Amino acid sequence: MKYSIFSLAKAALSGHKGWTRAWRDPAPKSRYDVVIIGGGGHGLATAYFLAREYGIRNVAVLEKGWIGSGNAGRNTTIIRSNYGLPGNTGFYELSMKLWERMEQDLNYNTMVSQRGIINLYHSDAQRDAFARRGNTMRINGIDAELLDAEQIRKELPFLNYNNARFPIMGGLLQRRAGTARHDAVVWGYARAANDRGVDIIQNCEVTGFVRDANGRVTGVETSRGRIGAGKVGMAVAGSSSRVAAMAGLRLPIESHVLQAFVSEAIKPLIPGVITFGAGHFYVSQSDKGGLVFGGDLDGYNSYAQRGNMPVMEDVCEGGMAIMPMIGRVRMLRQWGGIMDMSMDGSPIIDKSPIDGLYLNAGWCYGGFKATPASGLVFAHLLARDEPHSEAALFRLDRFRRGAMIDEKGQGAQPNLH
Amino acid sequence: MSGYSRSEPLARTAREEANIRTAVTSASQSHRLPGDGMIDRRSPLRFSFDGKAMTGFVGDTLASALVANGVKLVARSFKYHRPRGIVTAGSEEPSALVEMRTGARREPNTRATTQELYDGLIANSQNRWPSLRHDLMSINQLFAPIFVAGFYYKTFMWPAKFWESIYEPMIRRAAGLGKSAELPDPDHYDKAWAHCDVLVVGGGPAGLSAALAAGRAGSRVILVEEDTLLGGRLLSDGGEIDGMDAREWLRSTTRELVSLPNVRIMTRTALFGVYDGGTYAALERVSDNVAMPDRHQVRQRLWRIVARRSVVTAGAIERPIVFPGNDRPGVMMASAVRTYVNRFAALPGKRLALFTNNDDGWRTAETIQRAGAHIVAVIDPRREVPAQHRRLVDTYDLRVLAGVVSDVKGGVDGVRSIVVTNNRNGQTQRIEADCLAVSGGWNPNVGLSCFHRGKPIWREDIAAFVPGGAPEGMATAGAANGELSLGACLRDGHSAGAKAAAECGAAGKPGEASKADEEGYGIAPLWHVKGKGKAFVDFQHDVTASDVTLAQREGFESVEHLKRYTTLGMATDQGKTSNINGLAIMAEATGRTIPETGTTIYRPPYAPVAIGAFAGHHREENFHAWRLTPSHHWAAKQGAVFVDTGLWKRAQWYPRAGEKDWLESVSREVLAVRNGVGFCDVSTLGKVDVRGADAGVFLDRVYINAFSSLAVGKARYGLMLREDGIVMDDGTTSRLAEDHYFLTTTTAKAGPVMQHLEFCRQILFPDLDVQLTSATDQWAQFSIAGPNTRKLLQALVDPSEDLTNEGFPFMGVREVKLRGGVIARLFRISFSGEMAFEISVPARYGAAMAENLMIAGKPYGVTPYGTEALGVMRIEKGHVAGPELNGTTTADDLGLGKMMSKKKDFIGRVMAGREALVAPNRQVVVGVKPTDKARRLRSGAHVVPRGEIPGPKTDQGYVTSVCFSPVLDQWIGLGLVERGRERIGEIVRIHDPLRSEDYEAEICSPVFYDPEGVRQRG
Amino acid sequence: MADFSWNTQSALEKALVPGRHGVAGTQAGVTLEEVRDISLVQVMARRGRAAETAKAAKKLFGIEPPRAPGAAVARNATLIWSGPDQFIVFSARQADGQFAKVSKAFAGIASLSDQSDGRCLIRIGGPRARQALAKFCSLDLDDKAFPLGAAATTSIDHTAMNIWRGADGTDGHAVFNMLVFTSFADSLWHTILDSSLEYGVQASSAHAA
């Protein structure tokens, strides 16, 4: 059923009895051309693009819980393409372009809202690093503006300019960046993939890989039985190491907890996304009115999906450093996601060393904003057996070759990326 | 120093002030009962709500005062802007949210039920326009047929560009509840630590019993209670304990607890989080009960309580029943009605009806009758009146109807009548009433016990979830544990307190548990009365029963999908009154049981907490600690401009009268050094004492070059890599004795390098005899540079010291005696490229050293210089620093590849050899200078081959560091450029679209100044 | 040419304003005192030489250094545990040869580092000292958990601090000694003072005795 104000009004007349499931609830078939493990944004987008762009419709997406129950439902909803290194720059811009047409592509309002992101700088060195990054963006056809303190004051008059520990000297602005409604992205892809024939199978946990005599992966064992597959794609960020271990693979990935916070709903206070350069704090305001904010990783390996106090305090201290007007706004909820932290802070999208098994992992902080492009390039890899041109550098062997994509320059120390 | 203004008056409007002043004591309190409750009738308080002056008493909450004043309408709901009243009497309140205070202290979304009344309190309703009674946004109710769950996902998509420009701003303005202050919060917050053996959460009967048992046993106890008073439900329901009146028991128990030195009672303190290792978070509302905190007092304090054991006695929350019209002002929880009547002597209505499906709800009928008010009907879907309440029915001749409330009629002022549907024949009847008390049963407060992903367990007999999988060290007791009678609460609390104390090793006797009735609790689960009108599940987010079933039809069957699709339970009350009803309706729709359907994940905070409280002292200028150099105050006196470098405050330049900008000052400082002599405080460099028999071997392993071969009395530049082969840091290390090196790091990396060195020492090379001590703060260190350096120093040191090239060669190091007797360390090293020394004295002499350098250098025009001049000179000399050591460059990229020893293993050696790190097309450090000498070069500009169009394929590097070189009289810079060293002399395009600049520059050697290094050896 | 004068300057030159701060009243709840002219020597045993180091300390000071967190008081010095196989020798500063003298006693068996200027010593006492401390120190400083002679290495505002409990004050209340890094002292003084204002503060400085 096509969604529109007309279908909505029509349905209202019949007391909304006419709506049907947004996606089917099929029993798994015995075999698919492609099985995607992971019913998050990336897995569902991959299935959608396999069907839409590459004509592969005999596809199943297997989800151990409910779709969107991983990091797709546990992030701060920011979309942006303000990256500085080859590999990331083009890829995230591809994603940005897909965000910009997502609602019409999917016939689903994912509330993509391009209200802009400002990364504040507080020192000459930070300004120079942002200038380098902004110029890279511009050279790659991405919008970027470098603002000085006076220009920032015009955009964000409410920041703390008077008694800051680290004065605001300016910021890097990407106006096309913004936020999207994270859950809606999952549901929109699920519905659109479903409409193109993809089977979305919830409560179906993968427990092992089926291998043939040559070691090739030919299917998966699941809590709902064995499912054969021409190819298996993993899109299980947060659990990448655990799933890869079933195939005997060790990855250059650690799992870390990243906390995020939301305040009570208040009337509009903040226009876009603001990132504090001298502390660990970034914030935006959801359409519903909550301030959505976060900061750094807790810093230790964790699968617990919850964090501890030091980081929560650290984040709020950062908030009160630049926006002391939020002192009386109350934090409503705190949560933690499992971050698939790769060793250079950039993702891995590649064939695995095992035939028939394909990796989509290591998303670090970039997972949500990457969703559409990740789906497209992973679908390309699965369909064509060669990397998409915008994902050619996200190779697994780059660590062995020394070709890291290390935006923050922190080296093989995931909790610092 | 608090740093926050204490003088800011409450920005009240004059009219509101006047209104409050003239309010006639208690005349407005039409619904105040004659009894005393727990309020102090001798202490009247004036307050205003929506500009209307009213009165209350000490002991009131804002909600109870509003009830006493007969106010029913207090809020508008989130989506439909429906009129809403007060539903509960506690922190679970979903509806009665108000905007407290004004101006910078304006505070949205405060629950009227937890706000203590104080004299001069100003509260306003929110989310309405122009007024609460006449809210134009209530037009949304007309669109309610369209505004169902998830409607926005299905529309607002065309045309695409309308989203940001029209639809979204509209939605954003409509959404949100209150308005936050838009001025810095003038109040102060702090954070504190507390430690105990047993933490008791909740001061009701179970909590008091637990604290008493644990306290008597001798363990260290902290009891936290969110309310202003201890007692919990005893304050509302009374009862008899150990043969005495519950309030008498409360007094004597409190007395005993207070007398125990090992028990600490914290009221107004709400526990909101449970973290790992027995760390609990609580918020103390220190000054929320006054108009403005006292001078030097905080508004709120965040407690981090470390407890070996905890006993959670957080009680239970009464749940509503979902039926049409259940959100009308005047529909109130039955237990809340008891609280308002018994504790606050305030009557929520004059004609009250009671709708209950359980025995406990019946107690409200008794309360109302005893208060002298009239109960018009008791509606219970069960066939029989519970045995324990039969006498009640007889005594008061109660009208009991076996049925359900199927509709509520009324207007903005609330309930006017209710419609009751008879269970047996389905016939309806209308009953006039102005208040409907509702009880759907009790939900034990399982939140805190589930914060570590514990799954609550369904108990059929009480039709509720009880705790399951509580965090390590936590026990639950009392109503929070599903014990719903007073006697069981006392018993359960006592035994949990005694057990926790024993587990902490307390040897004392916990004494006997207090006793009270353990009457039964019968309930016939009733979640949803189907009917025509809107039946609300989540009052604040306007989620109705039909929204839940719609979500189910569309496939959002998981409770988490339900929550996210309908926003059920995502409001400020976190679904305390709505979640269980929502999932019960979902269970019914899907044909699953309630436990099969399961709950959503419980997350902290238990109740919302002000962001300011998490920051405490660390806000604005106190965000991070600051570090001062030994000559800081001296430099400030000279008028230095300071810059933040990490945590350090450093002198950036020293402006002089008449200089038009920083560039003029900096250029003067540079030329003063190049032509005469200058000095700069470089104490911020990390300094490490490396000692031990194997110190040299140790340094050989952490640096790419050799240090064991360094002669005593000499210094050497060293470079260290990370294990992945990328440069970590650089600095000069001196050998002061056979077994003593003095290592320096960059300012930025002092901490990480120290940690790395300790890692190498303790983990990688534990066999080496080496000890490390940070000496950064011990020494005031100054760089003295320029051709007259030696002359200056000669005047400063004892005449016996030989500073000639022979007596003190380049890279020499030794202790010298200064005139006046102080011993200093002198290092002949140069960052500026000039004849230079660095001199260290103990930090206490830092200011004196600066003074004395000025005196000794006076004949030579000595000039203090700041970090900017330091930077200019290092760029002129082509020395790499932070912008080049950016965590992605190799030693060879920096032009230092030859330093890498081939004879030894060292950290990073192997990985530095990987193919992509030794590829010929890497970007390496070069010099860059614009071909037009008048051009300003900027860092972050990119390098593109001349004649090429800038693009991903032609982007060959960027400018890392720039300065105006007063010596060369032009802007110069360093850059990282692909194959740069092969391209010296090439003209390239400098592309800087961010700053709309595009010009040409020559790639050159990074050493712009004195490439042979004659001057520094001079 | 005349000799130069070498006046010393405390890290709290500006931050410490002697006198009464915060809530006024008869008795200050907190007393803050900077102890100036201190000598601090960091002693770290060489690999495997902890026992000899302890012996050398005994010989020099008459007491063994603490093997676990604690502060041992000798006649002229206090030995404060600062990490495994290491301790700080705290004493009043006398002549400049002080460090050399201690060094000699440990030659070849321990590595020494003069930290007399690397740390600033702040003493906090008074009836409300523990309440103030609870705001910036995460340790349990209860009498039982932190009795006389207890010591710890911990953090304040994310920077390292050595804290030990010396003799109680003349007012009968516990006194805590805090060694903080010199460059941070100005900042930390503000934190400590801010934490104490609600109790009333008496601030002063004194020479080490």
Added chain:
Amino acid sequence: MRIACPFCGERENGEFTYLGDASPKRPNFAVDGGESPERVEDAFHDYVYLRDNLAGVMREYWYHGGGCRSWLVAERNTVTHEFVSVTAAPGAGAALAAQAGE
């Protein structure tokens, strides 16, 4: 989170810095020892980059930088955050009973 430093006792985790998995061991090789550079690079690649990333009890390095500056080896459950043991690094002071063997 509370971490029991074997020297200082239990402290809040703000005093500690985390490094990561303590299981990978730095490869030992002799300079010019005849080993093929590829093999040595392979071994270092494993050491520097590859991780088991266990969901369960793992051995890991923590640094008590906000305390006694000792490196510690902890066994901690990454699912529950529960510490099973905390021992001192082999080079942290003198040998202790509770020192991790490396």
